[in-house]
């Protein structure tokens with residue numbers, strides 16, 4: 001079977017690596033920059049903009065692929081799934097209309113509201129700077145200001161954290177008043193990802209991501225500095241009841257999308273806040289998280305190519321999906337100065353005997369094999385183990401062996417950080 005992988009980051013390297021575990025699967029890939037990891041796994045590669053729908057479809061036809069797996073959100077928004085479908089190629093990834101769950105924050109909230117779905121925070125949608133400013137000025141309590149469209153995960157301003165009330169008003173005005181305002185939720189965040197075939201949803205292990213740039217969850221938000229998961233696929237600050245309720249919210253979204261004529265096919269990513277009032281949806285993404293993809297795909301013990309086929313047919317069930325009962329810790333290395341003033345072009349060398357899986361992201365490899373940083377996250381290692389401690393030590397052994405102008409967060413996956421999460425949740429209750 002031939003599968004097209006669209007995208008060139010760490011997430012797509014993890015997708016390609018999981019597909020490549022089936023020796024009968026041939027990978028063809030489209031990416032804007034040559035990812036050395038995906039390159040090695042691919043039979044053919046096309047370097048072009050991932051949002052160039054015409055080019056992606058032309059390549060998919062030439063290569064004769066049976067399915068496509070869309071990694072990032074931008075090609076979904078550009079309509080690549082719709083265009084591939086017109087060419088007779090099914091995708092892991094929703095149509096442009098269904099991808100609005102991620103690409104249009106107003107659509108997401110209004111859809112949840114209209115269908116009376118559980119887990120929707122209090123929110124208001126605005127298209128006028130004056131009205132948004134009046135609302136922020138008169139609201140009692142903290143709000144979160146979100147631009148309506150895609151921002152690469154960096155466009156959310158939280159009152160009481162990054163901005164005060166005047167700052168929130170100024171930010172809403174700078175967006176022309178096209179914002180979703182939401183109540184600020186307090187709690188612990190977790191990620192629940194699932195395979196969805198239009199109707200059936202099969203969950204993956206829970207993961208916790210770390211968006212802040214520096215240790216102790218300080219500094220600016222990033223694309224994600226790393227993530228961990230536990231051997232039982234749960235998180236110690238998420239009860240069974242909260243998990244079941246989150247899963248039910250995800251299924252209710254899939255049901256609502258089908259009912260309203262935009263069936264959802266692909267990966268559904270739910271980012272939840274575990275609050276004292278139960279799980280609330282921070283956002284949905286229409287694809288795997290990056291880094292969370294690396295945790296769950298490293299654990300996947302069933303054949304991803306078969307899952308792809310099943311999603312295409314609409315015959316997916318939990319009997320097709322299994323994950324190893326191990327802990328994972330993913331640590332991203334990022335260039336010096338990331339995220340505010342990242343420095344590109346610094347040479348790096350990798351350890352000879354890493355105890356962790358390597359996923360390349362935004363890194364350049366010259367013909368001699370030397371690696372150099374680019375401006376985004378460089379590469380990630382995923383350590384695995386019977387316990388979180390063992391997984392963390394394996395990840396740490398690998399990342400600490402990388403030489404060059406890169407850094408990472410030492411605290412991700414440590415017992416101390418986990419204890420802080422558990423204590424925070426207890427404190428709120």
Ligand code: AMP
Nearest residue numbers: 121144153154156182183184185282283
């Ligand atoms: P997003 O771009 O929606 O992923 O949001 C980025 C970050 O903002 C999330 O990871 C959360 O930490 C935070 N966030 C988003 N919405 C809320 C909310 N309603 N309350 C509190 N924090 C939020």
